[in-house]
Amino acid sequence: MKFSISAVKKPLQTKTDVLVIFVPEGRTGSGLADAQPLDELIAQLVAEGDFKAKPGSTTLLLQPQAVAARRLLLVGLAAKPELRDWKKAIQAAAGVLKTLPSRQAHLLGVNGLDTLAELVPQVFSEVFYRYDTTRTVDTDDKPALEAVHVCAVGSEAALGHARAALQQSEAVAVGVRLSRELANLPANYCTPTYLAETARRLARHHQLDCKVLGRAEMEKLGMGALLAVAQGSAQPPRFIVLEYRGAERKQAPHVLVGKGVTFDTGGISLKPGADMDEMKFDMSGAAAVLGVFEAVARLKPKINLVGLIAATENMPDGGAVKPGDVVTSLSGQTIEILNTDAEGRLILCDALTYAARYKPQSVVDIATLTGACVIALGKVNSGLFTADDTLANALLDAGRAALDPCWRLPLEAEYAEALKSNFADVANIGGRPAGAITAACFLWRFAKDYRWAHLDIAGTAWNSGANKGATGRPVPLLVRYLLSQQVH
Ligand code: BES
Ligand code: MN
Ligand code: ZN
16 A cells, blocks of 8 residues: 655645545534535534544545545544544544545545654554465455545645654554564464564565574574473574664664564463464564564664564473473573473573673563463553663653553562572572563563563454454554664
């Protein structure tokens, strides 16, 4: 889908397949100058009860006299719309446009042009996204819409800011799309090797640096925790290193670390069967890192960025790691694996140790780490854990601004007591209480040399039920965060 932005002199004269006008609640006109016939039409529709002007409601008219467009789509908006109200209204518009035979639509931003520009690419590609990589029959008709124009009344000169917002949103949309596609792919397609190939392809396409470590190289380095998870799987593990350079070499990079468990059976601590298919999404952290690189490579911000992805399956077999086994991590710390289903922290701890070699400005890991986080925060907020208040605020702000929110949970030494082991430096589980926090405390032990935050996306990375599928979160949050880290 193509997105563009332009200034129009006489919006009602625009020749287009669909003209979309947003009408705030309580207003009975278009808000446009010289729009008497249209305003009368809207007033009549409201008076007769055809158009409610309530947030998210829509009315579609074919060939109304008042406009030159073939169709007019009225979309209700909150009286004083905030960002999320705009999103709702744009979602409603996209939902209607998806069902029409129309190829192009013009969305008129009377007030809030910048907001419209910022949201339209992301919301439209979200609504129009369809997973069909492993399908052969089309279940529904392909939408006809090809081009979406955001337009404003006035001069081209006033569009600069909105145009930049549109382009940024488009880049994020492509990143989100890649992330969703990877996470939606079944685990027999999306293996650790496939993730590595995807990273290599991204690197080739956008001139990034990419390095992939196999089992032998991990052994040589001493990544005993990551290898312990991988040892029960027939699929070889991969440790992926991606590097983007947008600032001087001497500027310390930001590092993103992604959990890439391409399927989590639990291992010998086997998960129950119900909904186990959803554990193909257990590489959503890795998918987010790749999605962010896609967006960053397009936006070219003035930062340096490193992506680290620990990719493996978690399977039970005769060679699998067993409860009670003690392994030595890359940091040298020994770990008693009391539950093989707490595998995310095992692969991440070696990646976090690896991250220290970059002397990074910040490290953020992204992981579908705990069911406990889903219980605590549901599907609305990702869990945020960090001891650094500045970093916390930067991530919280980015999440709010990108409508991809996270919520800070405590990270305190007292919780780490639960991880005591009689046979190693640390145990990999801490019992049921505060399960998301004790998992974060485990990671914390390996992230002492730099500013670090952990995002638990177990609740936000995918939807279950009838709309089962990946969301692409927290790509929007992370891109915002990284853009905010540019030094001017
Ligand atoms: N990938 C899971 C976490 C998960 C579970 C995410 C359900 C989304 C939905 C993770 O590897 C896991 O199994 N965690 C265990 C940890 C426990 C054994 C301490 C969990 O949350 O049950
Ligand atoms: Mn697990
Ligand atoms: Zn897992």
